[in-house]
Amino acid sequence: MPTSYTEMYFPVLVQAILAMALAAGLLTVSRLLGKRVRNRVKDLPYESGIVPTGDARQRFSVKFYLVAMLFIVFDIEAIFLYPWAVVYRDLRMVGFVEMLVFVILILSGFFYIWKKGALDWAAGAVDRKENRAP
Amino acid sequence: MPISFPTTLDLGRFLPEILLTVFGTLFMVLDAVLQKRSKNLFGHLTLLALAAALGASLYAGSEPGPAFGGMLVVDGFATFFRVLVLGVGMLIVLSSYRFLARENAETGEYHALLLFSLAGQCLMASANDLIMVFIGLEISSIASYVLAGYLRDDKRANEAALKYFLLGSFATAFFLYGVAILYGSTGTVKLDQIHAVLTGPNAPFPVFVTLAAALMLVGLGFKVSAAPFQVWAPDVYQGAPTPVAAFLSAAPKAAAFAVFLRIFTTALEPIGTAWEPLAWGSALASMTIGNFAALLQSNIKRMLAYSSIAHAGYVLVALTARSDTGTSAAMFYLAAYALMNLGAFAVVTHLSGKGERYLTLDDFAGLAQKQPFTAAMLTIFLLSLIGVPLTGGFFGKFYIFKAALDSHLVWLAVLGLLNSAVAAYYYLRVLVMMYMHDPSQAVQEAEPLSHGLQLALVLPALGTLFLGIFPNWVLEFAGHSAALMK
C-alpha cells in the first residue's frame, strides 16, 4: 500500500512523463523525417478541394448565437434527466416530485423565450414586446 | 444516504427563497403573456412578493435551526440579513417606479431579476455550506450582471454590465478555487465541520488553508468592492441605471459581507491570525483609496461608488477585529449603510432626469431652494454618511471603531477615523451645492417627488434617525445573533 503523497502519485507522475515524452518524440521525429514544401497554395485553408473564395471572417446573424445559447441551456438541462432516470427507482416519489419542479421551471423558461420571440427566425413575424429604452 | 422528502420544517426555513423564486418565475411568464397591463403593475406585485418573503423570513427566524441536513442554517444572523436585503429590495422597487416610467422601460423582467438576485442573497445569508454559498453567490451575481445592463441600448450600461460580468466571474473563480483547496485539505464543505477539522488533532497543513482563505478573501473582496479589488465599482455604478446601482451598493454587498463574516468568523476562525493581516491591509486600503478617490469625483454616482468602497473598508475593520462585537458592529453598520446609501441614491434617481442627464455635483445646486424637503432628506443621509451623531452612520462607525479598539487595533481605528474626517469633505461638497448655490438646470426641471420616491426617501430617513437615536434594538439583536453563530 502506498503510504505517502509521493508514493500515491508516483504512477501518475510516470504516466505524465511518458505522455509528454511520447508527444515530444512524435513531433520531433516527424519534423526530422518529414518533407516540407511551402508555397501559396499549400498555405491556403483546406476547403475540401474547392478553391476558397472571400474572407473567412464573416458576420453571422445574431440569431445563430441566440439559438446556440438556447440549445446549450436546454441541452445541458436535458442531460440531468439521464442520471435521474438511472436512479429513478431508488429515488422513488422524492425524485419524481423534484424532477417535476425542475421540468416546470424549464418549461416556464421555454414558454418565456417562446413568447418573447427568441425562437422566431423571421423578425417581425410576431408582434413582440420590447424592453428597449427609447 | 436515504433520500426523503424535505420536512415541513426544512421547507419553512427555506420559504423566503422559494417564494422569491416562484414569484420571479411567475412575473417572467406573466410579462410574456399579458398583452395589456396597468401601469406599475409589476412594481406593486413585487412589493407584495417581497412582503410575503419578508413575512416568511420572520416566520423562519421565529423557529431557528438548520435545514436540509445542515446545508442551510436559519439563525438570527441569517434572519437579520434576509430582512435587510428584502428591505433593500422594497426600497429599490419604490424608487424604481419613476425611473422605469421615465425611461419607458417598465417590464416584468426587471422585477423578476430583482427577485432572483434577492433569492440568491437570502440563500447566501443562510448558507452553512460552501457549496450553498457558492450557489447563492452565483444566483445573486448573474441576476445583478443582467440588471446592470438592463437598459440595453445604453452604451454605458452595456459597458458596465460586461465589465461587471467579466471581473465578477473571474472573482467567483477565485472564490471557487479557495473552496476547492479548503475541501481538499479538510475533506468537508460544511462550515462547522471545517471549524472542527481545523481545531482538531489532524489539522491540515496550514499553508493550504491560508491559501484557501486568501483566495476566498479575493473572491469575496471583489463582491464587497474592497481594495485592491475595487476597480470595477465606479464604472459599474456609473454605467448601471441608478436604482440598480443603489441595489448593487446595498444588497449584494450586504449578502457578501454576511458570507464573509460567517465563513471567516466561524469556519476559518482557527486560522484568524493568518488572515487578519490580509483583512487589515484590505480595510485600510479600501478606506483610503475610496475616500481619497471620492474627493476628486464630479459625477455623483462615481462619488457614491468610491464612498461605497470606503464604507466596505469600515466594515472590514469590524471583520478584522475578529470578535463578536466586531461582527455585530458590522451587521449594524451594513443596516445603517444600506438605509443611508439607498436614500442618497433615491435622490440621485429623482434628480437625474430622463436618460440620466443630470449626474454631476453641480446639478444639485440650489436643490434646497426649489425642493427643501428632498434636500432635507438628502442632508440626513449625507450627515449619516459623514458620521454625525444622532444618525445611524455615526453609531455604525462608533461600534466598528470601538470593536477595533477592543481588539487592540489602535492604529487601524485612528487611521480609519481620520479617514472619515477626509470623507466629510466630499459629502459636504454636496451639501454646499444644495444649500449654498443658485438652482441649476437640473433642479429647475425636476418634477415634484413621486409617491414611490417619497416613501423611498422617508422610510430610510426615519430608519437612519431611528438607528441614530435608539441603536440598541438593532445592536442587541445583532450582538445576540453574532454570539449564537459560533
Added chain:
Amino acid sequence: MNPLLGVLALPLVAFLAALAIPRRQPQNSRWWALGSSLAIFVLSLILVFRFDQGSGQEQFALDQPWIASPDIHFAISVNGVSLWLIVLTAFLTPLCVLISWRSVQNRVKEFYAFLLLLEFGLIGVFVAQDLFLFYVFWEISLVPMYFLIGIWGHERRIYAAVKFFLYTMAGSMLMLVAIIYLYNRTGTFSYAGILDLLASGKLVFGAQEQLLLFLAFFVAFAIKVPVFPLHTWLPDAHVEAPTAGSVMLASVMLKMGTYGILHFAVPLFPRAAHQCAPWIVVLAIIGILYGALVAMVQPNLKKLVAYSSVSHLGFVVLGIFSFTRMGLDGAVYQMLNHGISTGALFAFVGLLYERRHSLEIADYGGVATVAPWLSTAFLVTTLASVGLPMLNNFVGEFLVLQGTATVHFTWTVYASIGVILSACYMLWMYQRVFYGEAGQEVHHHIFDLRAREWAVAVPFLAMMLWMGVYPQSFLPPVGKVNDAILQESQVDVPVRVSLPVPVLPVRVEAARAH
C-alpha cells in the same frame, strides 16, 4: 421637572416648531425665534436662582440610561462654571435674533431654525456629563454653524464653512478614539464615574498612555479654542459668517474648547496636563502676541476682531495652565467676558456693515459725527475689550496675570505685552473708524441706533459694566468648582518647570520681589 432638562429641551422643541412655520411667513419665524429664545433665557435665570451657589458640586443632575450596550447614559448636570456658560448662551441667542432681524432676508425660516438648533447643541455641550453624550452634542453644534456660515455668509463663505467643519471634525475624531479607549479601559462613559475610579486609585494610566489620551482630547479642544497654530480656520470663519454666526462663534463656540480643557482634559489626565503645561503655555503666549500683532495690521474689521479673539483666548489657556486658583478663576471669568465683549464687538461691526456694506476700515471714518450713540456703545465695548478697569475684561485679565505671576513671573511679563498691544490695535481701529472727517459715503449711509438695535446694545453694555464692577455676583460658584478641579488635578510632584523660551533678565528680581 428638572429645570436643567427644560433649558436643554426647549431649544430643541423650538427648533422643531420653527421648522413647522411656513416659509412664506418670515415674520412669524422671527417672532417665534425671539419669543422662544427669550423663554429659554428666562428659564436659564430660574436655573441660576435655584442653583446652590455655595456648593462646588454638580447640580440638577439627571441620569437616564440611553443605550444599554455600550453603557451610554443621558447624564446631564451643571456646576458653577457651566451654569454661566449656559446663561451666556441663552443671553446671546435672543440678541442674535434681534441683530439678524433686518440683515437676514433670504431663507429666514431656516436661519432661525439653525440658530435654535445651535443653541440646543451648545447648551448640550455644557451640560453633558457622559463623555459619549458630550461628543454627540459637540458634533451636533457643528452642523447648524456650518450652515449658518455657508448659507448666509459673505463671499468666501463656502470655503470658510468647509474649513471650519473639517478642522473641527478632524480634531473631534481624535477625541472620539480617546473616548472609546477610555471606555474600554474603564467600562463607563460617565465622567464622574471615571473621576471616581481615578480618585480611588482603581484606574491608573501609564505615563505614555495618559499623555496620548490627553493630547487627543487637547488637540480637539485646542482647535476649537483656537490655540496657535491651529487657529487658521477662525479668521476665515469669522469674516465670512453672518453677524449672528460670528457672535455665537466667538462668544460661545470658542468656549466649548476652553470648557473642554478645563472640565475634561485637565481633571482626567492631570499628570499629562502638568507635563504639557509649559509647552501649552508657550503656545498660549505665542497666540496672545501673534494674535495681537496680526490684529494690528488688519484692514478688515471682522478680521481684526477675530485675531483679537485668538489673543484673548490665549489668556484663558494661560490661566488654566497656571494651575492656580486665581488663574483658573480668571480663565473662567475671561471666558464669560470675552463672550460678552467680543460678542458685542461683532454685533456692532454687524450694525456698521448693515449700513455701509463694507468691512474695510478704510471705508469708514468720522462715524462718530453721524452716529454718536452707536459710537459711544462701540467705544465702551472697545474699552472693555482693551481691559479698562471697571469694565469686565479687566477683572479676568487681572486674575489670570495675577495667578500666573505666582507661579511663573516670566509668563506674566510676556502676556502683559499682549494687553498693551490690544490697547494699541483696538484704539487705533476705533480712531480710524469713528473719528476724522466723515466721508460722503459715511454721511450718506450711516445712521444712529434704532430701537431694535438699542435693545441689542443696552444688555451688552449693562453686562459689561456689571461684570466689571461687581464680579462677586459671578465668581463664587466658579471658585468652588475650580477648587475641586485643582484638588482633583493635584500631582504629587509640584511641577514648576522653567519655560523653554529666552529668559528675561527681569525674571530673578521680579520673582524675588514677589
